[in-house]
Amino acid sequence: MRRSPAGITAVLTAVVLALPGALAAQTFTVQKYNIGGDGGNDYLSSDPSSGRVYISRGTHVMVVDGATGKVVGDILDTPRIHGIAFAPRHGNGFTTNAGDSTVTLFDMKTMAVHKKIHAGIDGLDGIMYDDASDKVLSINHSHVGGKGAGTAVVIDAKSGDVVTTIPLSGALPEGGASDGKGRIFINIEDSNSIDVIDTKTWKVVATWKIDPCDGPTGIAYDRKTNRIFSGCSKKSVVVDAASGKVVAELESGDGVDALGWDAAQKLIYIPAGQSGNVTVIHQDSPDKYTVVSTVATMRGAKTITVDDTKHMAFVFSPEYGPAPAPAAGAAPPAGRGRGARGPLIGAWFISIVH
Secondary structure: OOOOOOOOOOEEEEEOOOOOHHHOOOEEEEEEEEOOOOOOOOOEEEEOOOOEEEEEOOOOEEEEEOOOOOEEEEEOOOOOEEEEEEEOOOOEEEEEEOOOOEEEEEEOOOOOEEEEEEOOOOOEEEEEEEOOOOEEEEEEOOEEOOEEOOEEEEEEOOOOOEEEEEEOOOOOEEEEEEOOOOEEEEEEHHHOEEEEEEOOOOEEEEEEEOOOOOOOOOEEEEOOOOEEEEOOOOEEEEEEOOOOOEEEEEEOOOOOOOOEEEOOOOEEEEEEOOOOEEEEEEEEEOOEEEEEEEEEOOOOOOOOEEEOOOOEEEEEEEEEOOOOOOOOOOOOOOOOOOOOOOOEEEEEEEEEEO
8 A cells, every 4th residue: 555654634632621730631632644554553662762653564664753654664574563672772673573483673773674583482472671681572472282371582682692581471471561670570461460570580480460450461660659550451450569469440441452651741541442542541649540531543543652752652553444245155254253354544643642
């Protein structure tokens, strides 16, 4: 599909009713850009140093200027890409490619690919950078003997060399976050829990249940209050990273697959792909949180990234036209299959500015 540099731009404003103190009259402006390109999507990641946003598109990564919605680059040969992470200390970026079980290492300035790293058996999904250990973790839905056995592959952020592989407690590990002091927290979607990793030994040292969260995916960590935010459909949670106890519940939309955090403004952004919106929540204190807005985006926009220097959040979703009519006598899709999909008619990059 031909790329459009900006396409249709819509500007919407969500104004919050006056609230006490610093929460009064918070405003969020939404801009939409049809950026074109082919492929579905999973995660997207922002690089605050350049203002670029990297969007996974199935077999490639589209790189977009967050301020203008203009496409400024494309990283190819990333089969079934899921996530993107950055190690700014070395100017290196990384992608998880489930199609060939590799991690692509690329230059953050030029977007040139340096190497592809074999990083696990299969199921590469989330990815994160831990600044304290200077390591990148590929978080994988791995399989052993036909059964799910999640892993995290630890990669040196400078050289791209694989350091070790960590067996995790569940089959479906998702996002990860670091406390910057030697511990990493990884959501385990299939058991509604969080694995705690010690970066000295690279082993799981605890697993915390985080009910009522159902299917935790996105995650963020606040280093000032020692709190973990786990994104879950309909009800996300806040966890005390010292005890592993859930200290707050956050109402959100349906179809959550990520979570964003602006530490400077103390705002949590929770995208909901089924509901077609982003719930914005203010951290009033370590254990108290207030919803300040529900910002309309579009159905399918289930992941998010936050540039906490410019105070912008970004989501993305393709838009498809009507599906073709099934052939006469054709059997319905098996199980949870969605059947045939209509043609791609839009590729919407959406910014939320506070």
